[in-house]
Amino acid sequence: MYTYISKNNDPMYNLALEEYFVTDRKFAKENILFIFQNDNSIIVGRNQNVASEVNLEIANKDFVKIVRRNTGGGTVFHDLGNVNFSIIYPDHNNTAVSMFKNSLQPVIETLNKLGAPAEIRGKNDIVLNGKKISGNAMWKSGNRFLQHGTLLFNSNLDKIQKYLTGSKDKIKTKSVSSVKSNVTNINNEVSEKIDIENFKFKLLDQYLTKQEIKTIILDNQDQLNVEQIVKNKYSQNSWNLNKNSDFEFKFREYLENKGMVEIFLNINSNIITECKIYGDFLGFSGTKQLEEKMIGINFEHDELLTCLKKADIKGIFGPSFEPEDLLKILLN
Template identity: 40%
Template sequence: MLEIINPETDPYYNLALEEHCLQHFDDQDILILWQNVPTVVIGRNQNTLEEINLAYVKEKDIKVVRRLSGGGAVYHDPGNLNFTFIVNDTSGLNRYDFTRFTHPVIKALDKIGIKAEDNGRNDITIGGKKFSGNAQYRQGKRLLHHGTILFDCNLEEMVRALNVSQEKIISKGVKSVRSRVTNIAEHLHEPMNIKLFKEILTQTVFAGQKHEQYKLDGHEREAVLKLKENKYSTWNFIYGSSPPFNVVKKAQFEWGNIKVHLNIKKGLIEDCAIYGDFFAGKDIAELACHLRGIKYQESSLKACLETIDITSFIPSAKREEILELFIK
């Protein structure tokens, strides 16, 4: 396994680095451990302006960046350690196996006397409180898995920077975001900084196997910087363009929340945009394309959806759930 050494704390660079490694390090198993300055990282299919407290983010100069993977918005700062695995995987779009990648984190914590466990679809928890969220993205045979680790993060700042829907809070059975998250630092039996924990995690990941450290050369770094400038730091990629809409449908399912913006004219779906914190397979914009031009009535929507493999877009969703979302 290759460990990419990355001291950068620029979120736009770090997300570009992930994509560069995904595309250019064929057949290499890769680990990257990295940190960001205060940043909100938006999931691939989310509507950015609905996920952030824009005024607060601007006031505090908190960066906003979009990642390749689905899932929900997360907050990073120097008290948060992020980990990225890039490996070969042929299990297909419809399978999300997080435990292979979360196990080293759980094992590293066990070494310092903290009991953690996988919980829900993509979280790791301590005493029922979340300290790590995980997401995945596939490109061909390559799988990118990344996760956050709240070590000593400013949780109050996190709460202020993020807009979390009331439906999601209720679905978790808690009263607030702050009440369901925790820092590793709160559970330490002896003082430890994030640098030492990073070393313990690295040793745990590479235990019993050969690995080498790697730093990008000048040409590779230039390519990452170009990707950063042309994609990750651009307004269009971060905020995008939302079509005009006059109908909004939203729902919370076990596999995540979903929100659909529809522009209905003369009884037809003229435009459609789909947002949410779900984990997607194929590009969700392609699903929206299938719906354009369809009559906005149950029979037409049902007939259209029956021709579509919904699980290829949202692996855990059922066709009946999507139909119910549109007609309720």
């Protein structure tokens, strides 16, 4: 396994470097553990509607960077009290999703050894004393699979509530009083505080007990390639804010233990002419494929169901989703 600990706290740079590790042929055969921290930033899930998730006025006033990532899931706030880990590896046989929880075991074991009795809960969370300390998500590009997550050590939880609006439907369904109430910092829950830098190296040691590790050294060409990704993608409002045309029809529902789904459509003479899908669901392939398939079909039961059944619903939305879930949202 190869490892890299970023010394850069810019979210645009770190997300570009993460993408580079996934997509560049130089690393195509390698397993990589990438550890990084982002300062004063909001990281938006690939399929989310920024305007619905972020208090843009306050975030912009406070000079918070807003950056969209490649993976699904929800919007999160990052500061230097938060550490991020990315696990990247080849997935030629499409087995990575089934290995999702197993891949988190070194993280769990490291926390346990440092005195934090963390455990995996639900489809993508790590919890400590029943409260969330980490969310995880995934993305696949070609035969390369990315699984990454956050860990809250000393993060400013007040800013989570300040900047992230969350989904009222989701909060109501889950009986959560606020975005903040369901999360905690690791160092609020342990008797001996854990130093973030110490955790980083203990995590490397945990992997070292299982396999040989080598450190990635980025050359000048690597740096230029990453900077180009920042310039062309992560610094662009067209990617980060993803503004779209106005939609006449908006369908929205939170599916328990699956996620929030929003489907925006324009329809002319019962034919779908535009489609955009948002949500915090945890599929790894993105929504573009389905959005394009929806355009040009009749907005009626049989054609919608046929279209949905031809799409990779589990890849787009997550392994627990079925075509009928989306049909119900559209026809409810």
